[in-house]
Amino acid sequence: MRLRDDLLHILAPALCPGCDQLLMPTEHGYCRSCRASLSPAPFPRDLFTELLHHFSDDHLAISALGALYLFEQDSPVQHLIHALKYHGCYDVGIELGKELGATIKMFPEFDGVDAIIPVPLHRARRRERGYNQAEAIAEGVADAFSVEILADRLYRSRHTISQTTLNAKERQRNVQNAFAAHDHSLVGRTILLCDDVCTTGATLNICADRLLSAGAKRVVAAAVAKDLVQNPNAVQQQISQPFFP
Numbered sequence: 001m002r003l004r005d006d007l008l009h010i011l012a013p014a015l016c017p018g019c020d021q022l023l024m025p026t027e028h029g030y031c032r033s034c035r036a037s038l039s040p041a042p043f044p045r046d047l048f049t050e051l052l053h054h055f056s057d058d059h060l061a062i063s064a065l066g067a068l069y070l071f072e073q074d075s076p077v078q079h080l081i082h083a084l085k086y087h088g089c090y091d092v093g094i095e096l097g098k099e100l101g102a103t104i105k106m107f108p109e110f111d112g113v114d115a116i117i118p119v120p121l122h123r124a125r126r127r128e129r130g131y132n133q134a135e136a137i138a139e140g141v142a143d144a145f146s147v148e149i150l151a152d153r154l155y156r157s158r159h160t161i162s163q164t165t166l167n168a169k170e171r172q173r174n175v176q177n178a179f180a181a182h183d184h185s186l187v188g189r190t191i192l193l194c195d196d197v198c199t200t201g202a203t204l205n206i207c208a209d210r211l212l213s214a215g216a217k218r219v220v221a222a223a224v225a226k227d228l229v230q231n232p233n234a235v236q237q238q239i240s241q242p243f244f245p
């Protein structure tokens with residue numbers, strides 16, 4: 001296996017999608033230098049406090065939120081997510097998912113997770129892309145937690161417009177009624193929802209709401225990157241310390 005990997009590296013050297021530098025044979029998905037340079041996301045308790053700015057208590061279906069990196073424009077994390085979504089770099093998603101899983105597992109908010117569910121894409125978008133990027137991330141996270149993925153229990157019942165130009169309230173309205181879940185196997189389960197980027201949490205929250213309605217006991221959520229663009233001051237004031245030294 002090692003010899004095969006070395007030969008492949010010589011014949012078809014892979015580039016890191018985060019920085020376009022050559023990947024070493026021992027590096028998977030993205031390079032060590034990108035891993036070291038990316039800004040860590042705030043602690044789950046701080047991310048949860050930020051969520052409370054966007055939802056009233058009785059509308060918040062997520063019990064905890066974890067993230068790996070801060071989303072920054074023109075940074076390696078944006079390039080990595082772009083490569084995962086638009087350039088077929090499924091393995092980058094798995095590596096990001098492994099890192100995300102290993103990181104959030106350290107926090108008690110994620111104790112008791114017994115299944116992973118990726119945020120679904122609409123059928124038409126999935127057909128166009130060939131895969132759902134959140135499933136790649138879920139694969140890595142499930143590996144870190146050693147639990148199963150329940151990919152088909154939650155589905156997108158309605159196509160929605162892009163959330164990028166919408167404010168927090170508009171995002172919540174846009175995804176209302178966009179998802180459905182119904183499966184007896186969800187009853188009593190603690191589900192970890194996974195996605196690539198979380199901004200206000202509108203999509204994760206409506207998915208969590210549907211899973212709770214279908215019988216899940218508790219739903220926690222995690223995203224590779226947390227985008228603070230919509231409300232930059234809300235979380236920066238709350239950050240106590242980063243995940244890593």
Ligand SMILES: [Zn+2]
Nearest residue numbers: 016019031034
């Ligand atoms: Zn890199």
